[in-house]
Each structure stands twice: as C-alpha cells, then as structure tokens.
Amino acid sequence: MDWITLAITATGAVIFCLWIVIPIQEYRTIFQRLRQRDQDGSNGGERHP
C-alpha cells in the first residue's frame, strides 16, 4: 500500500474510532436528560413559539 492510500485510510480509521468512543459518552448524557425529563414530567425546558 502506498503512503497516500495509507494516510487516507488511517485518517478514516481514526474518525471511525473517535465516533465510537465519544458518542457513547454523549448518549449517556442524553438518556440521563431524558430520564430527568420524564421524572419532572416536563419537556426538558423546551418551549415552542
């Protein structure tokens, strides 16, 4: 494999790994907020004009 192909593939692989690890953390936060919303019986402070 030539170095340009290797560099592009490696960049793609790094993005792949980052977008597994970080969204898992973020989904924990999202579901925590949703649980809070359900407990409060509110809509997460959301208002719609």
Place this chain on the structure above:
Amino acid sequence: MTGFDYAIVIIFLCIIAGAGATISRLIRSPDDLFVAGRQLTPFVLAATITATNLSMFHFVGMGGTASQDGVSIIWQNWTGDIALVLSGLFVLPFMRRLRIRSIPEFLEIRYTRGLRTLVGAFWSMRLCVYLGILLYIAGSAAAEITHWNHYIAWLFVFSAVSILYSTVGGAWAVAIMDSVQFLTMLAGALIMFPIAMHAAGGLPSMIHYFKSAPGRFHFIDFVPTRGTYNWMFIVAIMLLSLKWSTIDQSILQRAFGAHNPRVGAKGMVLSGLITTPMAFLWILPGIAVARLHPQGFANPDEAIPWLLRTQLPAVATGLLGFVLCGLVAAQISVITADVNSVATLMASDVYRTLRRTEPSQRELMRVVRINSLVCGGIMIATAILLKMTNAGAVKANLVLVGILDMPLFVVTVIYGIAFKRTNWQGAVAGFVVGGIAGIGCYLLIDPQLFHTFIYSPISRLSLMASTWLTGLNNQLSPKQGQLRNLAPIISSATALVVTPLVSLLFAKPPASSLRVRQAPNRTDSGEVDDFTLIPQTLIGKLAAFVVVVAALVFILSVISAAWSWPFASPVALSAMVAALLAGVVRVYVK
C-alpha cells in the same frame, strides 16, 4: 454475490427496521418526533448531519462521475464542508435560538404565514423528487451489484424499511440510527478504498498514468480550466452549498435538534471537518475505475457497482456484503432523514397552518403517516421515471437544485436576515421569478426541452420570437455542459434583483415581523447562551476572521483558474483546510 453476502445485508435491514419500533418509546411530544427533543450533543449531531448528507449519490453517483470526468467533482462535497462551517458559525445559531422546526416556519416569523405554507408544500414536493433520485441510485446499484435484476422490487425494499422506521421512530430514530449508519458506511468505504487503489496499481502510479495519458491530465486536476466540472462548476456549486447549508430542511432540521446554539455550531463544523478526508474514499475509487476500465460506461452510475462486483469477491467472501451494508446504510440514513423532513413540512407547515385550531398529537401522527405513504409513492414514481430516461443521478440532482433552491436561499438568508425593508410581496416575487428564470435557462440550452416547452407554444403566438429563440438555442446548446453551471447563478441573480424591487412597490413590513432579530441570551435549559456572532475572546475573533478570509481566498483562487493560474488548485485546497481548522477553533472558544 454469495449467500453469506445476502445474509449480512438481510440481517442489517432487519436490525434497522426493528430499531425504529424500539426507539419510538422515546417520543413524548411533537418536538421528539420532529427535532429529537432538542437534546442532541456535538458528536452525535455531527454523525447525524454527515449521515444525512452522505448517500449512495456520493458513493455511486459522484464516484461514477469521477470515473468519467475526473477528480474535480469532489468539490461538490468540499464546498459543502466549507459551507457547513460558515453556516454553523453565522446562520444556524441565529435560527436555533428561534426554536423553529423548519425553514418555512422562519418565513412565517419573518414574512407571512402564506409564504410558510407555499414553501412548505413546495419543499415537500422537491424533497420527494430528490428521494426518488436517491431511490433510483439505490435500486440501480443493488441490481447491478447483486445481479438480481428486479429494479422495482429493490425500490420497494428500500422504501419499506426507511419509511417504516422514520415514521414510527421519528427524529429520535433518525438521530440514533444515523450514528450507527454513519459508522457502517465509513467501515464500508474503508474496505472499498484500499482495495480499489491496490487494483489500480496504487495512487502514485495512477497519478503518473493520468499525467502521461494524452488529454487526461484534467482527471487529476482539482481546479481545471476546462471540462464539465471546471472552475465555473466549482463557483456554482459553492453557491449551491451555501444554500444547502443554510436552508436545506433535512440538514437544518437535524441541527435544530441541538441542545443549544453552540452545540449546533459544533455539530455542523465537526461534520464539515470529517467529511473532507472522507470524500477521497468514494472519489478516488472512481478515478481507479477510469484506469481499470478506460472505455468508460454508458451510464456513469454503473462504474462503482462494477468495481465492487469485480474486485471485492476476489479478496474475501463476505466483503461485498459488508460494503453493500455500508451503501445501504448511507442511502437509508438519507431517505429516513428526508422522509422525516417531509413529514415535518406537511404536518407542521402545511396541515397546521391551513387549520384554524391546533391539531392534537394523534392527528399530527395520522398526517405524518398518510404523508409518508404519499411521499413513498412519489419517490418510487420518480425513480421509475429516471430509470426509463437513463439519466445520470448527479446531473439530475444538479438540475433540480440549480433551478429551484437558489431563489429560496436569497429570500430566506440574504434578504430574510440581513435586510429589514424586504416584505412578503417581494419575497414571494423573488422566489417565484427566480425559479422561473432557472427553469428558463435549462429549457433554452437543451435542444429537446427547448423544442417541447419553448418552441412549440411560442411559435403559435409569434413566428419572429420563435425564430429568434431558435437561433439563440442553436448558439447555446453546443456549450450546454458549461452553461448548465450558470443556471443557479442566473436564478439567484434574478431573485436578488426582483425581491428588493417588488418590496419597494409595497409598504414596509410591520415592526412585529422583525422580532426575528431579537434573540434571548439564555438557552432552552436556562444556561447562559454565550455563542455570539462576534466572538468575545481574541482567539475566537481571530479564528472567525480566518474562516471568512479563507472562504474569500478560496473563491478567488478558483476563479483564477479561468486564466489558467498554475497555483489555483494548491491555494484553493489550502484555503479550504484553513477555513475548516479555524472553524473548529471558533466553536470551542468564547
């Protein structure tokens, strides 16, 4: 394709369909259905925006176009990435603060309810046709790769799965499954890319081949002076990308799901940043096909399926199934996002505005479901029509957005946000006349369309006018490949002129319509909203300045290719990278 490959794809489709039903439990309010409860975080948002953006249109359509016309089609992606940064920093936060669900809703706040209904209905139709193009690519590619030549059956499979889960699970299903589909499509592309490069002898060897092959240097020239996808195309597509990133319902609706304006900006900028290197993963395999199959294909959309079918099975069993899952993921994520957007437009902007009383959630859900079925019917009909005419998908899409979208961008973003004096009469006139100018441009340069839609009706009214128009058509039609790039410029220029002129003929808009400019300094959850248009810190100001200057340098360097400036490509590429990196700095500092 082996039984193992088929099994992988079928399991994947079942997982997707089942996920929609499970995720539907998260839906508590219309905001959950349309904007995922406005709870999305930066990386989740970046994944969903990227998955909504990327489809088989990129992997198959653009890869195929690259095999026929060279690498410069990559700017259709890259200009979008620059535009995502610009929109994320300067437009999206403003709209997110308004807590709207759709662009037509913004038009009601700024202009009038009638314009909201008109644009909502128009945009629904336009999205249904676009979905038809996506479905056409999906069906063609699936039939080509699997050799199960039941095009119509493929259309129904893709439609059924995507409509089922987006209708049941709403924006939550779209957002959560987009994260999975983003990874699946990236994995598929990461399998396809090195195999394609290896088959074509490696990138350095490909570059050497195109440099030495007579008349093929433009294949590896990023900003070519000549050819269909030349500098003029890049300028036109940059305009369209600005439009896309600031008013496209399916992209903006995902971003309206951001937890607050800064998160929305982060999501858009991160999406632009990651899509840039990813674009190589589908464009360069297209260039590899140009070397492996130099005689080309009658329809460029056949190029990438040919590459997959001939190269992957030789490497390992099951690889084709995995890559096909990536392609299916790319396609279904876009179709579901667009179906969700059509549902929002029809339920929230058309049905709701035409009723005198507020509909219940149950009624809204019924409208969403009926609308999804109608949308499915229109997209299947469009896909069948495209197959019968054998049109290239990239060209069909460019025609659609060139004609119809630019006037809406002018009316919404340029005059809607920046100019107080514009009233609803000017906005409607600019939108309609700009669209007609775009359609007229296409009809005038294409001999077949010209004869059917212009010559026949006008020759009955005036022989002199029809003779003059025929002469014009004869002069323009040989250059239609290049002139087509001018259509978005003509439609936007027309809207730019007509909107203020008509606005001046009518009274000033009432002061209440300008409340669009007033935004609270608190987020929905009560935190301080610290994402200002002009950054508070020196680093933030510097980063925002670099983004604007880099975007301008990019445009100027692309235009310089008209005079064959030898540094047009490196300067344009450097400006793009500078804009993306500075954008990331801006969203992470105050």
